[in-house]
Amino acid sequence: MNRRTSRYRPGRSLVTGASSGIGAEFARALAARGSDLVLVARREERLTTLADELESTYGVRCRTVPLDLSEAASGRRLRDIVPEHIDLVVNNAGFAVQEPFSDGDADDFERLVAVDIRAVVDICSAFLPDMIGRRNGIIVNVASTTAFQPVPTLAVYAAAKAFVLSFSQSLWYESAPHGVRVFALNPGPTHTEFFDVIGDSATATGTYQTPTDVVATAMRALDARRTRPHVISGRRNTAQAALAGVVPARVLLPALARMLH
Structure with missing residues (x-):
């Protein structure tokens, strides 16, 4: 079991996808701990609204980057x-x-790969060397419980998140000797705008949590003295991910396909 230290309080945090959902909840949780923030997303108006909220509520400094x-x-x-x-x-x-x-x-698949894979690699490449040089820093890459098995009708997304999981686990090992932590956070289905886009049928791979639930899991991992290469949010999601690792694909895939139909 991980032994806890005092609550993690970063001086400055950068959050992508910060305009809503899990990203916005990360921003609120970190601001509540006194962290200044760099908020990144496409929707500038939402970023500005969130930054104003956090600055007035917590007295932190927020920079928005559309x-x-x-x-x-x-x-x-x-x-x-x-x-x-x-x-x-x-x-x-x-x-x-x-x-x-x-x-x-x-074009949709190309954009998915660009955001879910290429941007993750590029951002890690941009910020990790400085952290290693200072022997201080943490990177949290948000993956998904879909990373633990192929998912029919979510083929590219599940494969992208499997990449993020594997990539993060490798960086966890490479970065640890330099005093830097990297881990993958794996939420299951979560009440966010995500399901406005892909539909509620995707909840077949888990049960709904809230962004607050997911971020609370991440904050516990950040508070721990040592962090595992990946963290799954929710006990049921954890059990389902473990089960996916032992059920043969010829059994698992038809079952998933029926649930997602």
């Missing part, structure tokens, strides 16, 4: 905009496309 992370070299562009030391990076931005792959739009 940026489309599907664009090439988004992490390097972000690092140019934010050259200061960042103590915590939360790679939360992402989206999904739910439909049979053969019915999908190639």
Whole structure:
């Protein structure tokens, strides 16, 4: 069991996908601990509203960066905009496309890969070296419980999150000797705008949590003296992820397909 230390209080945190859902809840939780914030998302008006709320409520400083992370070299562009030391990076931005792959739009898949994979790698590449040089910092890459099994009709999204999980686990090992922590946070279905896009049928892979539930899981991991390579939010989601690892694909995939139909 992880032994706890005092509550983690980063001086400055960067959160992507901060305009709503889990990202906005991360921003609120970190502001409540006194962290200044860099809030990144496409929707500038929502970022400004959130920044005003956090500054007035908690007295922290918030910088808003409206940026489309599907664009090439988004992490390097972000690092140019934010050259200061960042103590915590939360790679939360992402989206999904739910439909049979053969019915999908190639442009949608390209954007999904750009945001859910390329931007995560690029942002880690932009900010991790400075953390290692200072021997201080944490990166949280938000994956998903879909990372633990293929998911029909969410083929590209599930594969992207499997990449994020594997990538984060490797960085966890590489960064630990340098005093830097990296881990994947794996929520199950969560009450956010995500399901306005892909539909409620995706809850078949777990049970609904709230963004507050998910961020509370992450904050407990941040407070721990040592953090595992990945953290799953929710006991039922944890059990389902473990089960997915032992059920043969020939059994698992038809069952998932029926639930998601």
